[in-house]
Amino acid sequence: MIRTLMLSAVSALVLSLAATAQDIAITNAKVWTGTNAGTLNSATVIVIDGQISGVGINLAAPSNMRTVNAEGKWLTPGIIAPFTSVGLVEIGAEDSTNDTSAGGSAFSVALNASDSFNPSATAIPVTRLEGITRIVVAPSNGGSMIAGQGFVADTSGEAHSITHDQAFVYISLGEGGAGLAGGSRSAAWASLRGAFADAHTYPARYVAQSHGDSLNRADAQAFGQAVRGQQMILFAAHRASDLRQIIDLKMDNPNLNLTIVGADEGWIVADELAAADIPVIIDPFSNLPSSFSQLGATSRNAERLIAAGVPTAFAHFGFNTHQARLTVQVAGNAVANGVSFDDAMAAITTTPAEIFALAGHGTIAPGSVADLVLWNGDPLEVMSAPELILIDGEVQSMETRQTKLRDRYLSLDESEKPLAYKR
Amino acid sequence: MNKLFIVGLIGAVLFLTACGSDRQADPDSDQNVTINKDPFPSTYTAYPSQTTLLQNATVFDGLGGEIQNGDVLLVDGKISAIGQGLTAPDGAAIVDASGKWVTPGIIDNHSHLGVYPSPGVSAHGDGNEGSGPVTAEVWAEHGIWPQDPGFTRSLAGGITSLQILPGSANLFGGRGVILKNVPSRTVQGMKFPGAPYTLKMACGENPKRVYGYGNGTFPGGSPYSRMGNIAGYRTAWARAVEYKRTWDDYAENGGTAPSRDLQLDTLMGVLNGDILVHMHCYRADEMAQIIDISKEFGYKVSSFHHAVESYKIADKLAAEGICSSMWADWWGFKMEAYDGVRENIPMVHNAGACAIVHSDSEVGIQRLNQEAAKALADGRRAGISISKADAWQWLSANPARSLGVFDKTGSLEVGKDADVVVWSGDPFSTYTKADLVMVDGAVMFERGNPDNIPVMDFELGQPGEGDLK
Numbered sequence: 001m002i003r004t005l006m007l008s009a010v011s012a013l014v015l016s017l018a019a020t021a022q023d024i025a026i027t028n029a030k031v032w033t034g035t036n037a038g039t040l041n042s043a044t045v046i047v048i049d050g051q052i053s054g055v056g057i058n059l060a061a062p063s064n065m066r067t068v069n070a071e072g073k074w075l076t077p078g079i080i081a082p083f084t085s086v087g088l089v090e091i092g093a094e095d096s097t098n099d100t101s102a103g104g105s106a107f108s109v110a111l112n113a114s115d116s117f118n119p120s121a122t123a124i125p126v127t128r129l130e131g132i133t134r135i136v137v138a139p140s141n142g143g144s145m146i147a148g149q150g151f152v153a154d155t156s157g158e159a160h161s162i163t164h165d166q167a168f169v170y171i172s173l174g175e176g177g178a179g180l181a182g183g184s185r186s187a188a189w190a191s192l193r194g195a196f197a198d199a200h201t202y203p204a205r206y207v208a209q210s211h212g213d214s215l216n217r218a219d220a221q222a223f224g225q226a227v228r229g230q231q232m233i234l235f236a237a238h239r240a241s242d243l244r245q246i247i248d249l250k251m252d253n254p255n256l257n258l259t260i261v262g263a264d265e266g267w268i269v270a271d272e273l274a275a276a277d278i279p280v281i282i283d284p285f286s287n288l289p290s291s292f293s294q295l296g297a298t299s300r301n302a303e304r305l306i307a308a309g310v311p312t313a314f315a316h317f318g319f320n321t322h323q324a325r326l327t328v329q330v331a332g333n334a335v336a337n338g339v340s341f342d343d344a345m346a347a348i349t350t351t352p353a354e355i356f357a358l359a360g361h362g363t364i365a366p367g368s369v370a371d372l373v374l375w376n377g378d379p380l381e382v383m384s385a386p387e388l389i390l391i392d393g394e395v396q397s398m399e400t401r402q403t404k405l406r407d408r409y410l411s412l413d414e415s416e417k418p419l420a421y422k423r
Numbered sequence: 424m425n426k427l428f429i430v431g432l433i434g435a436v437l438f439l440t441a442c443g444s445d446r447q448a449d450p451d452s453d454q455n456v457t458i459n460k461d462p463f464p465s466t467y468t469a470y471p472s473q474t475t476l477l478q479n480a481t482v483f484d485g486l487g488g489e490i491q492n493g494d495v496l497l498v499d500g501k502i503s504a505i506g507q508g509l510t511a512p513d514g515a516a517i518v519d520a521s522g523k524w525v526t527p528g529i530i531d532n533h534s535h536l537g538v539y540p541s542p543g544v545s546a547h548g549d550g551n552e553g554s555g556p557v558t559a560e561v562w563a564e565h566g567i568w569p570q571d572p573g574f575t576r577s578l579a580g581g582i583t584s585l586q587i588l589p590g591s592a593n594l595f596g597g598r599g600v601i602l603k604n605v606p607s608r609t610v611q612g613m614k615f616p617g618a619p620y621t622l623k624m625a626c627g628e629n630p631k632r633v634y635g636y637g638n639g640t641f642p643g644g645s646p647y648s649r650m651g652n653i654a655g656y657r658t659a660w661a662r663a664v665e666y667k668r669t670w671d672d673y674a675e676n677g678g679t680a681p682s683r684d685l686q687l688d689t690l691m692g693v694l695n696g697d698i699l700v701h702m703h704c705y706r707a708d709e710m711a712q713i714i715d716i717s718k719e720f721g722y723k724v725s726s727f728h729h730a731v732e733s734y735k736i737a738d739k740l741a742a743e744g745i746c747s748s749m750w751a752d753w754w755g756f757k758m759e760a761y762d763g764v765r766e767n768i769p770m771v772h773n774a775g776a777c778a779i780v781h782s783d784s785e786v787g788i789q790r791l792n793q794e795a796a797k798a799l800a801d802g803r804r805a806g807i808s809i810s811k812a813d814a815w816q817w818l819s820a821n822p823a824r825s826l827g828v829f830d831k832t833g834s835l836e837v838g839k840d841a842d843v844v845v846w847s848g849d850p851f852s853t854y855t856k857a858d859l860v861m862v863d864g865a866v867m868f869e870r871g872n873p874d875n876i877p878v879m880d881f882e883l884g885q886p887g888e889g890d891l892k
Contacts (some may be wrong), residue, residue, distance in 0.1 A: 332853035
């Protein structure tokens with residue numbers, strides 16, 4: 001086979017700009033704005049101080065500003081992966097490196113995933129390299145149906161990359177919640193109602209005792225905001241009947257801020273979800289009756305939910321510690337199954353930004369956070385890849401532990417020295 | 424939930440009455456006892472098909488060739504002609520494939536459909552015979568539930584043949600089986616006629632974790648370490664060599680027929696070259712150890728599976744003629760998967776070794792073409808130039824070779840089985856779907872035509888029966 005080394009102008013630029021916070025103008029781009037402006041051809045985007053200061057077709061870049069000619073390529077907002085565990089684990093099967101769940105802990109709501117986050121995890125640049133600039137990070141269930149609190153971070157790998165701490169409380173219902181709550185869905189809902197009562201009556205009921213109906217003192221305190229609608233509750237559930245119960249909870253408590261992740265049978269109750277204004281995060285790959293809670297799973301779930309007006313974000317649930325990077329691929333597959341390109345793009349940018357109240361994210365508009373990805377082709381095509389990634393206006397490195405391994409082994413010639421000397 | 428485990432009397436009775444003897448030797452007879460190598464024979468025969476001309480497509484022949492405005496003629500379930508401007512025989516159905524792609528059907532050589540089916544309930548965990556580290560006596564086909572809806576989803580993804588393997592808990596997991604992807608009431612009705620048997624083996628973390636640390640006891644049994652893994656393989660192969668010697672001697676010289684040992688039957692089949700070894704192995708250094716063992720005992724590994732580090736020894740794998748069955752991008756879920764790179768598949772290909780895209784997943788098997796596309800694009804960006812037509816070998820010809828069925832399927836060569844997919848567009852695009860999937864020339868899946876989309880028993884009367892999937 002012929003091996004040719006192709007260093008494009010853009011990748012050379014990445015090398016020279018990496019990790020600098022320069023102002024930058026990207027010209028001649030096909031800009032998917034995520035706003036009413038739609039997609040702009042041959043447009044210019046100007047980034048100043050980490051924010052987008054201008055977007056337009058006949059916009060002149062300031063003369064002294066660093067400029068990248070996009071040569072007509074796609075420029076999109078940074079992709080938001082709306083349900084991951086990136087940064088909580090280095091190697092899944094090695095418990096010593098895995099902080100996704102805490103089966104031995106006495107706590108539930110009080111478990112803050114952000115305490116476990118490692119911005120230096122190798123999965124972060126690996127995820128970023130596929131165009132993902134923001135990750136929603138949830139803990140996994142250990143011993144309780146209430147897994148704890150999740151957060152939102154950027155994928156820069158920098159020290160203070162958590163931007164929205166304690167963004168939500170993650171609670172499993174359905175089969176998973178039933179198993180953790182004692183063996184039935186009834187037990188899960190009894191436990192949940194108990195937790196609501198505990199949080200609403202905290203601290204009064206804990207004056208004389210350290211345990212409430214469901215929660216200990218710390219968990220009841222931690223749950224206080226969520227039960228008052230001041231923090232999102234993210235429920236995991238698939239079966240239509242489970243989804244209806246969550247809808248009923250919302251109808252009885254309209255102030256609650258609820259989102260559902262999973263929702264394989266969401267299409268069956270799509271109109272009710274829309275009426276209750278409950279967003280969903282789904283995996284467009286899911287089309288198998290993997291459990292008796294997912295008998296109605298279909299790759300048309302996305303299309304039907306969106307058509308019904310349910311705010312719908314896309315995630316890849318499989319290996320979401322290391323393969324959250326497939327967010328873009330699942331969005332492309334949603335298009336293959338009836339979703340429009342614009343709706344699929346929104347489902348991994350603007351919609352998750354709205355669900356998690358990430359102001360300024362998910363769009364390319366004046367005032368937006370300058371998370372930008374320049375692609376070498378249609379961003380939703382599996383053969384496309386980012387050429388340039390900006391987070392908060394900073395050009396990101398395109399190097400990962402994986403690219404370093406690749407480069408070491410591209411030639412296997414050890415005639416002079418072992419490959420261990422090659423870096 | 425209540426979990427009721429019902430072990431009925433009927434089961435016990437069946438067990439007692441089923442205890443026959445394998446041993447048919449009659450010491451006074453001159454007639455040699457032979458081992459029936461095919462006691463569960465395939466009952467599959469091709470379904471009716473029509474002489475069909477697929478016309479004016481972009482054709483990947485599966486061997487690296489690409490024909491623009493190409494035609495493929497299917498007669499009696501076989502590839503009858505491939506080229507440009509073919510003439511349709513009288514009465515042939517003509518499929519206008521303008522703007523479409525025609526390829527050999529995809530062959531997944533690593534699937535657990537049927538043995539770990541959907542729904543994944545506890546009663547369905549039939550893929551690992553976890554009772555011991557060496558269970559070469561078990562056969563995946565005896566654990567397959569042919570009603571797994573996953574078969575229909577994979578069919579919609581263009582899978583025309585697949586290997587169902589036991590899991591990787593054991594050093595020797597048991598026999599794999601090669602299937603045509605046709606719905607059937609029985610497993611025998613899916614078995615690929617004339618395909619060899621395979622043996623699943625496993626390296627590394629899984630066997631030592633399951634057995635060394637097994638059942639909550641510490642320490643469990645052997646193997647407890649990678650050293651124990653290697654000792655376990657060699658102990659079993661040494662027994663197999665002796666067993667084979669006994670049977671060879673009996674075949675040549677007569678006398679008393681040796682005792683049957685189902686475990687050693689399988690290993691002897693490998694030593695005789697009848698059964699192909701498919702070995703789960705992530706790390707490059709472990710693959711090298713296994714290659715030495717194969718030479719010590721006189722067998723060949725057909726393909727290393729998962730092979731996350733094949734890129735580190737692609738030159739050695741090319742020299743040994745061993746395939747690598749790989750994911751495009753899985754990594755990091757355990758230590759031996761930590762060094763995964765997105766360019767593994769193209770780097771193996773580029774070294775002249777046999778590269779295969781496999782799934783090991785009921786999700787991945789539905790879009791192996793996209794997995795190949797990702798790997799191809801990642802390779803190109805690293806400077807490895809491979810054409811799409813060449814890359815299609817990862818999906819059809821190479822897996823067929825690894826399974827010993829390349830004389831029958833895996834490419835669009837005249838005389839081969841008409842296992843063919845018509846794609847709605849470029850199959851390396853995310854947006855492309857299989858429009859038509861033919862197995863032995865018979866239409867088994869046709870997008871948009873409910874008459875040609877199978878629905879498994881399990882999905883009848885359930886939410887979404889017959890829905891678009």
